[in-house]
Amino acid sequence: MAEGHVKPNGPDLVEGIALTDLPDGGKILGHCRDEQVLLVRRGAEVFAIGATCTHYGGPLADGLVVEDTVRCPWHHACFDLRTGEALRPPAFSPLACWSVEQRDDRIFVGEKRKRTAPKQRNGSSGQVPQRIVIVGGGAAGFAAAEKLRREHYQGSIVMFSNDEAPPVDRPNLSKDYLAGKAPEDWIPLRGESFYSRNDIDLRLNANVASIDARSGEVVLADGARTPYDRLLLATGAEPVxxxxxxxxxxxxxxxxxxxxxxxxxxxxxxxxxxxxxxxxxxxxxxxxxxxxxxxxxxxxxxxxxxxxxxxxxxxxxxxxxxxxxxxxxxxxxxxxxxxxxxxxxxxxxxxxxxxxxxxxxGVRPRTGLAETAGLILDRGVVVNAFLETSAPGIFAAGDIARWPDPHSGENIRVEHWVVAERQGRTAALNMLGHREKYVGVPFFWSQHYDVPINYVGHAAQWDEIEVDGDIIAKDCLLRFKREGRALAVASIFRDIESLGAEVQMERRMT
The missing domain is CATH 3.50.50.60 (FAD/NAD(P)-binding domain)
Structure with missing residues (x-):
């Protein structure tokens, strides 16, 4: 998790550095007054952004620059170098950005730029829905609601959760918080004011009994009905x-x-x-x-x-x-x-x-609502590349969704927190008519004492495990291969290589 205030280190970027100290594609960690700032050079352009990931405070100076983005070494969040926008979960909050000036072969960092809302994207197809209902208050449901408002969606958002608490950072419940190393105020994904401020009608302790797909209504256990134009099922999984x-x-x-x-x-x-x-x-x-x-x-x-x-x-x-x-x-x-x-x-x-x-x-996906609604199931809710179910206008994301994974060539369902968040984001775009395929590479992390394990990709079966490094020394990268092709990579303290494996898998699809 993020550390408390520490004395900034690195060069004083207000005083400037030599341009030759920052090669193309390079990064330099410095400070602007009392804030840590990361300088990144891409060709003739130099960007100045906040130096720590807004998810858990990962050091972006140890991350990977990919085109006009930087990726966090810890949990693979991704940020836009130009705007600071959080492009991929698990981060949602943007990075701060500073103005940069080049003169006399030196680079100077100026004032912090005023944060601007992300631009509304073009290219939606069909009529924009007036009423969106999300069933589920976990990773996918939260990410969808957050993305809808970030995309300037003006319609109604109703979010039903059968939990008593607003959406929380569930990975922390078995890690730092359970260990007594994280305060309770780190657990909510957002404070309660976030939902009212963004006009998200979050209804807790709400039990949805059924979906009436013909009338386009969600039916609650008490018989109340809520109409929808688009519906996202993000009911998650429950413990066995x-x-x-x-x-x-x-x-x-x-x-x-x-x-x-x-x-x-x-x-x-x-x-x-x-x-x-x-x-x-x-x-x-x-x-x-x-x-x-x-x-x-x-x-x-x-x-x-x-x-x-x-x-x-x-x-x-x-x-x-x-x-x-x-x-x-x-x-x-x-x-x-x-x-x-x-x-x-x-x-x-x-x-x-x-x-x-x-x-x-173990856990099992909560597919009861989908089943009674007549949706096609296959050890989960079957969705297409756009995360749409067999019923038009009904989408599914997160632990319940079985989607066509372009990386493995199989229809898969995984129970990863980051996957659920990223699918929620994509489902939000597609409910708005953007027709964006979900092509994310699965990723999860696990923590055991002081040992983090990162896992990229998905390998249900393999015929070879290639070990690079020393597992016992906690310095290794394992490639899980089938017929010579790496389907997944697990690593301990090989953060850059883990990020590189993710990029390599993404580029296979382009």
Whole structure:
């Protein structure tokens, strides 16, 4: 996350630097008064922008310049060098920009430029809808609403969420916030005033019962109806629930919502021992967060290695060793058979003591609304390249959407936060008639203690894993290949190479 105020470093850009100090394509980190500024040169032009990503404060000086943009090394947000606009999630807020003057072979940074709203794009086809309804208050739903207003859409936006909290930064719920390293005010994606200020009718604790596609209405559980001209389904996924005896005890938790996270934190304040069921990304991030709170953690999972299905055996062995070094005890190739008070009985016959249990045994897409509306399903809601479902005017994005991925050549559905945000953005444009294909390269990140893992692309299957570097030394890049072609790349502390892999995958499509 972003750090507090620190003394600016680098050259004083108000005093200027020599033009020869900034080669074409180069970057220099400096400061303008007490603010960090990044200078970037593209040919004869020099741009001065804020030096830290507006998502989590990643250092853009360590990022990658691609044409007239700069990409964050941490989580692959992308910004326009000319305007500072956040072009791609996970960042939404723009960077500050400064005026730049060149004289006598020197570069001088002047005043901070006044921020201007992004220009309205041209080229929409068809009539602009007057009423847009979004079902879902997660990543995709929020990104769609935000993008609609950023595109100067003047019509009605109604956003139904069955959560009690406004859209939150869900990745943080299993990472820094759960670990006690992030304050609560970092969790909302935007403050509550954002919705009223942008005339977004956010309705919390709202349960949508059905969609009447023929009349173009959303029907709520209380029978109320809300009409729409365009509808976005962004209902996300829900945790798979335990079905074993004791699964409904009050100290057995799942982690999906802000309320879930706060309930786990409350338990953790007095607990000494926890059992985590599942060695998935969510399960092991929870384990790491609880270890940072000095809680004894046992992880129970049916796999031989954690995360092997996604990251392969070498990375799986590394992740297990990393967690064991930090005190986690694994019970692999085993499952919980029952929970009786503070005891978790395993299928192997072992019994574990637990003050509380967190079940991270997977999620399933919430496709019930789509199914009752008669939309075509295939292990998710089937959409075309424009994220439109089989019903005209109804779009789907995020965890429920199965889309034609041009990179793998397959129809895929992934449960990545950044993918959901980027799909929400694209769906917003297409609800306005812009006909923009979703061609984003899937990306996610995971955090385990001080080790970040970045993953670009999508490889459901591979026949070769090419390892560059040293996994144990936490300096590596793994290419997951099928028939000689890299479908995905996982990396630890290889940020520039991870960004480069993303760009390479994008350029395959052009």
């Amino acid at each position: 629930r335990l079905t074993i005896p004791g699964a409904n005890l009050p100290h057995v938790h799942t982690l999906r919502s802000f309320a879930d996270c706060k309930a786990i934190i409350e338990r953790a304040t007095t607990a000494r021992r926890a059992v985590v069921l599942g060695a998935s990304f969510i399960g092991l991030e929870v384990a790491a967060a609880l270890r940072s709170r000095d809680i004894e953690v046992h992880v129970v999972a049916p796999e031989k290695r954690p995360m092997e299905r996604v990251l392969g055996p070498q990375m799986g062995d590394f992740i297990r060793a990393l967690h064991e070094e930090n005190g986690v005890v694994f019970h692999l190739e085993d499952t919980a058979s029952s929970i009786d008070g503070n005891k978790v009985k395993l299928s192997s016959g072992d019994t574990l003591a637990a003050d509380f249990v967190v079940a991270g045994i």
